[in-house]
Each structure stands twice: as C-alpha cells, then as structure tokens.
Amino acid sequence: MGAGQSKAESDEHFSEEVVNNLSDNLASPDTPPERQSSLDAHIRSRIQVELARLREEEEHVREEIERALEKENLDRERDMAGDETDSGVGQVKSTTALLGDVDELRKQVERFHSKKDDDDFVAARLKSEAVVQCYKNNPSTTLDCWKQVDEFKASVAHLEERYVESLR
Missing domain, CATH: 1.20.5 (Single alpha-helices involved in coiled-coils or other helix-helix interfaces)
Structure with missing residues (x-):
C-alpha cells in the first residue's frame, strides 16, 4: 500500500512539470x-x-x-x-410562337421607320414645322396661319390614306 501512494505522488509531480513546461511553450510567442x-x-x-x-x-x-x-x-x-x-x-402560345410574333412586330416597326423617311412623311414634318413657325411669328393673330394649317391637315390626310391602303 505504501508503495502505491509514493508512485502516485511521483506521477502527479511529473505530470505537473510536463503540463507547466507545455503551457510555458504555448504561452511563449517565440515561434x-x-x-x-x-x-x-x-x-x-x-x-x-x-x-x-x-x-x-x-x-x-x-x-x-x-x-x-x-x-x-x-x-x-x-x-x-x-x-x-x-x-x-x-x-x-408557346415560346416559339411568341418569338415569331415578336419577330413579326419587329419587321412592322422596321417598315414603319423606313416609311418615315418617305417623301410624304418629310413633307408632313416640314408643314408641321411651318405651322409652328407661323404661330411663333404671329402670337396675337394666329388666325393668319390658316393656310399652313390647311396644308398640314392635307398632308396628314394623305399619309392616313396611304397607311390604310398599306393595311389592305
């Protein structure tokens, strides 16, 4: 019995030394x-x-x-x-049908833009600008611009007729 106690004390003392040594090594930043x-x-x-x-x-x-x-x-x-x-x-409609519809709309828009550069569109734009200029030049007597307004209306009517015919 006596031998067992002394052995336990030495193991405990040795373990304490090892633990202290290891903790000192861990605590030191000397890596x-x-x-x-x-x-x-x-x-x-x-x-x-x-x-x-x-x-x-x-x-x-x-x-x-x-x-x-x-x-x-x-x-x-x-x-x-x-x-x-x-x-x-x-x-x-399926996705492919919708894509076809979008493509068709794109073609119609392109046709519209190509017609926009047409002579009749240019003439209507010029007549519109003439009406605006006349109103600016005659702010108090706008009735003097009746001729420019009539010409503009006629050019727009002509464009409408052409558009309706293109749909047929």
Missing part, C-alpha cells in the same frame, strides 16, 4: 519565423482548396435550381396551354 510562414502557407492552401470546393458546390446547386425552374416553367406552360385550348376560352 520561429520559418515555421510560422510554413504554417501560414499551409493554412492559406487549405482555405483556397475549401473555397474552390464551395464554389464548385455552389455552381452545381445553381445549375440544379435553374434546371428545376426551367422544367417547372415548361410544365406550367404545357398545363396552361392544355387548359386554355380544352376550355375554348383562349389560347396560350
């Missing part, structure tokens, strides 16, 4: 610079690897979400098209 730079480089590389992994995972999740949303939109579009055509209320 060699080459060791510190090596540790820093290792930590930076681990962080870069982890960042790369997280970015890849984020991209993968984003792609999955986009695919799921695209599928959901297509399913919803099919369901709406099926519901609308079955009930006879109206018709929901």
Whole structure:
C-alpha cells in the first residue's frame, strides 16, 4: 500500500512539470519565423482548396435550381396551354410562337421607320414645322396661319390614306 501512494505522488509531480513546461511553450510567442510562414502557407492552401470546393458546390446547386425552374416553367406552360385550348376560352402560345410574333412586330416597326423617311412623311414634318413657325411669328393673330394649317391637315390626310391602303 505504501508503495502505491509514493508512485502516485511521483506521477502527479511529473505530470505537473510536463503540463507547466507545455503551457510555458504555448504561452511563449517565440515561434520561429520559418515555421510560422510554413504554417501560414499551409493554412492559406487549405482555405483556397475549401473555397474552390464551395464554389464548385455552389455552381452545381445553381445549375440544379435553374434546371428545376426551367422544367417547372415548361410544365406550367404545357398545363396552361392544355387548359386554355380544352376550355375554348383562349389560347396560350408557346415560346416559339411568341418569338415569331415578336419577330413579326419587329419587321412592322422596321417598315414603319423606313416609311418615315418617305417623301410624304418629310413633307408632313416640314408643314408641321411651318405651322409652328407661323404661330411663333404671329402670337396675337394666329388666325393668319390658316393656310399652313390647311396644308398640314392635307398632308396628314394623305399619309392616313396611304397607311390604310398599306393595311389592305
């Protein structure tokens, strides 16, 4: 029994010394610079690897979400098209049909802009400017501009006739 107690005391004393020594080593900021730079480089590389992994995972999740949303939109579009055509209320157009409509509208706008440079449009614009100039020159006697107004009205009427004919 006596031998057991003395052995426990020496182990306890030895452990205290080791603990004190280790705590002194940890408390001292005397880490060699080459060791510190090596540790820093290792930590930076681990962080870069982890960042790369997280970015890849984020991209993968984003792609999955986009695919799921695209599928959901297509399913919803099919369901709406099926519901609308079955009930006879109206018709929901597919994306390709809508793109065709947009293209047709774009062509009409281009035709309009090309006609805008037409001589009749230029003449109507000039007559409009003549009316404005006449009103500016005669602020108190605007009735003196009746001739310019009549010419402007005639040019606009001519443009309207041409437009209606182009729709036929």
